[in-house]
Amino acid sequence: GTGACADSKLLFRQLFEKESSTYTYLLADVGDPEKPAVLIDPVDRTVDRDLNLIKELGLKLIYAMNTHVHADHVTGTGLIKTKLPGAKSVISKASGAKADHSVEHGDKIYFGKLFLEVRATPGHTAGCVTYVTGDSPDQPSPRMAFTGDALIIRACGRTDFQGGSSDQLYQSVHSQIFSLPKDTLLYPAHDYKGFTVTTVEEEVAYNARLSRDKETFKTIMENLNLSYPKMIDVAVPANMVCGFQDPPSKV
Amino acid sequence: GTGACADSKLLFRQLFEKESSTYTYLLADVGDPEKPAVLIDPVDRTVDRDLNLIKELGLKLIYAMNTHVHADHVTGTGLIKTKLPGAKSVISKASGAKADHSVEHGDKIYFGKLFLEVRATPGHTAGCVTYVTGDSPDQPSPRMAFTGDALIIRACGRTDFQGGSSDQLYQSVHSQIFSLPKDTLLYPAHDYKGFTVTTVEEEVAYNARLSRDKETFKTIMENLNLSYPKMIDVAVPANMVCGFQDPPSKV
Numbered sequence: 001g002t003g004a005c006a007d008s009k010l011l012f013r014q015l016f017e018k019e020s021s022t023y024t025y026l027l028a029d030v031g032d033p034e035k036p037a038v039l040i041d042p043v044d045r046t047v048d049r050d051l052n053l054i055k056e057l058g059l060k061l062i063y064a065m066n067t068h069v070h071a072d073h074v075t076g077t078g079l080i081k082t083k084l085p086g087a088k089s090v091i092s093k094a095s096g097a098k099a100d101h102s103v104e105h106g107d108k109i110y111f112g113k114l115f116l117e118v119r120a121t122p123g124h125t126a127g128c129v130t131y132v133t134g135d136s137p138d139q140p141s142p143r144m145a146f147t148g149d150a151l152i153i154r155a156c157g158r159t160d161f162q163g164g165s166s167d168q169l170y171q172s173v174h175s176q177i178f179s180l181p182k183d184t185l186l187y188p189a190h191d192y193k194g195f196t197v198t199t200v201e202e203e204v205a206y207n208a209r210l211s212r213d214k215e216t217f218k219t220i221m222e223n224l225n226l227s228y229p230k231m232i233d234v235a236v237p238a239n240m241v242c243g244f245q246d247p248p249s250k251v
Numbered sequence: 252g253t254g255a256c257a258d259s260k261l262l263f264r265q266l267f268e269k270e271s272s273t274y275t276y277l278l279a280d281v282g283d284p285e286k287p288a289v290l291i292d293p294v295d296r297t298v299d300r301d302l303n304l305i306k307e308l309g310l311k312l313i314y315a316m317n318t319h320v321h322a323d324h325v326t327g328t329g330l331i332k333t334k335l336p337g338a339k340s341v342i343s344k345a346s347g348a349k350a351d352h353s354v355e356h357g358d359k360i361y362f363g364k365l366f367l368e369v370r371a372t373p374g375h376t377a378g379c380v381t382y383v384t385g386d387s388p389d390q391p392s393p394r395m396a397f398t399g400d401a402l403i404i405r406a407c408g409r410t411d412f413q414g415g416s417s418d419q420l421y422q423s424v425h426s427q428i429f430s431l432p433k434d435t436l437l438y439p440a441h442d443y444k445g446f447t448v449t450t451v452e453e454e455v456a457y458n459a460r461l462s463r464d465k466e467t468f469k470t471i472m473e474n475l476n477l478s479y480p481k482m483i484d485v486a487v488p489a490n491m492v493c494g495f496q497d498p499p500s501k502v
C-alpha cells in the first residue's frame with residue numbers, strides 16, 4: 001500500500017478445487033455499479049459453487065478466463081457459457097484453443113475500471129500467459145499476478161508436454177514475473193501443500209527450481225521422472241474448445 | 252481501506268491442512284524490526300511446513316494460539332514449543348486446557364504494534380473464542396476475525412459435544428461476530444468446499460443456519476444427524492494440554 005488504497009474497490013476471492021488441487025480466482029470491480037467480474041481458471045466440477053457465489057455477491061460475470069490449456073482438469077469456461085450466456089471465454093491466441101477472445105502479450109482485459117495485463121509466459125505449455133493487475137495508481141496495490149503453472153509456490157509446472165520447454169520457462173519467469181515489484185502477490189493455478197499465495201521476493205529467494213541458474217534449472221526439469229499425466233487425454237481436447245463445448249443435447 | 256492503509260504492515264498468510272480441512276493463519280507485524288508473528292490453529296502434521304515458512308520470511312513466532320480444543324485434529328502448538336522454545340501457547344481460560352497464556356474475553360494479544368482482541372464465542376465448545384484484529388486506525392482495515400468453528404462459511408460447527416449449546420452459539424455469533432462492521436473478513440478454522448474467506452455482510456445474508464431465527468437454528472442443529480467425531484478420543488485429550496505435550500523421550 002502506498003497511501004492510495006486503490007485496492008478498496010477490488011473484490012477478490014480465491015477458491016479451491018480439491019481433486020485437481022486447482023485454484024480459481026474471482027475478481028470484481030465493486031466500485032462500478034454493475035460490479036463486473038472475471039473468473040480465472042474455473043474448474044468444471046465447481047462451476048455451480050462459483051456461479052452461486054457470484055450471484056450472492058451481486059456480481060456480473062463478464063469473462064471466464066484460462067491461463068492455459070490445462071492437462072489435469074476440464075476448464076469450467078464451457079459450462080459457464082451454457083449457464084450464463086453473457087459471459088465470454090478468454091484464452092491466449094498462442095494456445096491454439098477456441099474461445100470468444102484470444103488474447104496476446106500486452107493486451108489489457110478490463111472489468112469496470114480495473115484491468116488485467118496479459119504477459120506471455122510460455123514454457124509449461126507454448127500458450128501459457130500470466131494475468132497481472134495494472135500498475136497505474138487506480139489499480140490494486142500491491143500488484144497481483146495469476147501465474148497459472150508457469151510458477152507454482154516454490155516450484156513450477158512440468159515442461160515435458162504441450163510444447164513445453166524448460167529453457168523457455170526459465171526465460172519467461174525471469175523476464176515477466178521476477179521482474180515485477182518484489183511485493184507483487186503471486187497466485188498460482190495449483191498448490192499441493194496448502195499454501196495460498198507467495199510474492200516475487202519469496203520466489204526469487206526460495207523457489208526450489210527457478211531461483212537457481214538456468215543450466216541447473218534445466219537439469220532439474222529433465223530429471224523429474226514424472227508419470228504420464230492421468231487426465232491429459234481427456235482434458236486437453238476438451239480444453240482446446242474451452243468456450244465452445246456443445247451444450248448437453250436436448251434430444 | 253479508509254485512506255490510512257494501516258494494513259500495509261500486516262503480513263498475512265492462510266495455510267490449509269488437507270486431511271482435516273483445517274486453516275492455519277500466520278500474522279506478523281513486518282513494520283516491527285523483530286517481525287513478531289502469531290500462528291492461529293496450527294495442525295501437528297503441518298508444523299514443519301509452517302515453521303519453515305516463518306523462517307524463510309524472517310519472522311519471530313511469539314504465540315501459537317488455538318481458537319478452541321479441537322476434536323478433529325491434534326493442534327501443532329505442543330510440537331511448535333518443542334521446536335521453538337521461545338514460542339508461547341495460547342488458549343482460552345474457559346477451555347480448561349493447559350497453555351502458557353490462558354486468555355479471556357476482552358484481552359488483547361499484541362505482536363509488535365498489532366493486536367488481536369479476544370471475544371468469547373461459546374456454543375460449539377464451551378471455551379471457543381474468536382480472535383479479532385483491533386479497530387483503532389493503526390490496525391488492519393477492513394478488520395479480520397478468526398472464528399474457529401463458531402462460524403464456518405455458510406455454516407457453523409456442531410454443538411453436540413464438548414459443552415456445546417446451539418442456544419449459546421446463536422447468541423455468540425449474533426452478538427460477537429455479526430455485530431462487527433459488515434466488511435469484516437471472516438476466516439474460519441475449516442472449510443470443506445474450497446472457500447477461503449467470507450464477510451459479515453455475506454454471512455448475515457446467506458449463512459444457511461445462522462441467518463435464520465433462533466428457533467429455526469436450534470431445530471436445524473438438533474437434526475444434523477452427524478456421526479460420532481472420529482478423532483475426538485485422540486484429539487481432545489492431546490489438545491487439553493496443547494502447549495505441554497511431553498517432548499519425545501530420548502530414552
Ligand SMILES: [Fe+2]
Pocket residue numbers: 068069070071072124149157
Ligand atoms: Fe497446466
Ligand SMILES: [Fe+2]
Pocket residue numbers: 319320321322323375400408
Ligand atoms: Fe472444533
